[in-house]
């Protein structure tokens with residue numbers, strides 16, 4: 095079918111995907127068009143009936159439940175700046191300082207992550223010496239890190255496991271680093287690319303010859319008083335809107351609707367070049383076609399690969415090489431009296447070496463206020479990930495049952511939940527494996543020849559909300575600029 099020729103004087107940019115990145119792209123285009131006082135038509139096409147993609151807040155029986163992301167890091171600008179522009183700065187709440195530490199399962203017991211341990215390495219050795227997590231041999235190996243020489247050749251890329259093993263030893267990897275990093279990436283540390291995920295640790299090795307020395311140099315200099323009490327991930331740096339992440343998405347959607355059209359339940363099936371000019375034609379379900387001057391694809395990589403198959407085969411091929419992992423979150427609400435453990439932390443991470451069937455438990459209502467009724471607690475238990483893919487293939491009932499068994503054993507939960515919600519996120523977590531940056535390069539080289547086509551989303555340059563938002567905004571700026579110049 096020949097697409098209808100559009101005679102509108104408006105330039106039209108289509109955004110495929112109404113998750114956070116697609117919405118951020120639409121918002122940015124609205125800002126750019128308003129700033130330049132140029133007319134611009136923007137349409138967001140979302141396959142599902144709801145917007146927001148992987149995030150969503152639910153109110154159930156007095157619990158405010160996040161089915162996906164529950165907060166974002168504030169030392170990356172994307173999310174915090176967007177909230178400020180949306181007028182939400184006053185609505186952001188920090189984590190509760192009283193519980194600002196994390197626990198790790200160690201030989202069946204939940205113990206505190208040594209104070210000052212920053213994902214890969216400690217900034218002080220004394221808490222490591224006192225910790226029951228490591229054997230004497232493990233502690234000595236960790237303490238020797240400052241004396242481990244740099245590699246003879248600069249490291250281009252390396253897996254997390256290889257790097258930690260050579261700098262801090264196998265025990266540090268198995269007992270602490272793997273579960274802490276797994277809490278973010280749900281990845282196999284033998285495959286996770288350090289350069290693509292946490293390059294600052296490679297840079298620390300290059301600049302200081304030691305992670306411990308580099309972290310010691312950093313600590314006190316740049317860390318505020320909030321951070322000084324933190325252990326494990328730097329929880330003092332996390333924030334969320336008072337009413338949950340959906341407050342950000344709903345405000346964003348309301349703002350986007352002022353300047354753009356949003357079409358839900360509208361999956362795009364393909365993108366082709368327009369025959370008559372250098373625009374694009376999108377095929378919707380059925381045989382309908384939409385012409386546009388620029389396109390932002392803000393879907394997971396595996397969907398983007400399908401959409402770009404005909405138009406940009408090389409980018410499509412590379413996008414298809416990015417693997418994804420799945421996870422299931424079981425959210426459960428309990429009377430505090432039904433939990434033997436004091437839950438005096440933000441959560442518990444579980445090393446693979448402990449051979450349990452859960453990855454982590456977040457004590458959500460200890461992190462943020464108003465997430466559970468008075469006298470109750472909200473737990474979010476993560477199952478699956480790249481290391482235990484078989485578990486997510488079970489039924490909801492079977493997964494809730496295994497969570498019940500694990501929480502009973504690990505935290506002394508008497509299973510009389512006030513609420514249980516199961517959120518399945520299949521193929522939702524991009525895996526940045528060693529070689530990821532080469533894949534990204536191939537994609538970007540190919541797309542360089544189609545400057546009015548850009549990618550947003552969390553598959554290329556960072557998996558968290560801040561990077562995802564930045565990706566959408568950067569895509570918007572690229573397409574806008576190229577339209578302006580043409």
Ligand SMILES: Cc1cc2nc3c(=O)[nH]c(=O)nc-3n(C[C@H](O)[C@H](O)[C@H](O)COP(=O)(O)OP(=O)(O)OC[C@H]3O[C@@H](n4cnc5c(N)ncnc54)[C@H](O)[C@@H]3O)c2cc1C
Nearest residue numbers: 111113114115141147148163164361362551552557558559
């Ligand atoms: C379980 C879980 C917990 C997380 N926790 C955190 C956290 O605490 N903090 C944090 O910062 N980050 C967290 N993240 C990451 C964060 O949620 C994501 O990076 C972010 O939401 C991704 O947004 P996105 O817009 O790139 O993709 P998505 O949210 O996946 O949105 C893509 C959208 O595209 C739509 N789509 C797909 N194909 C088509 C098509 N053909 N046509 C039209 N639409 C289409 C989809 O329906 C979807 O709505 C978490 C992720 C998961 C899975």
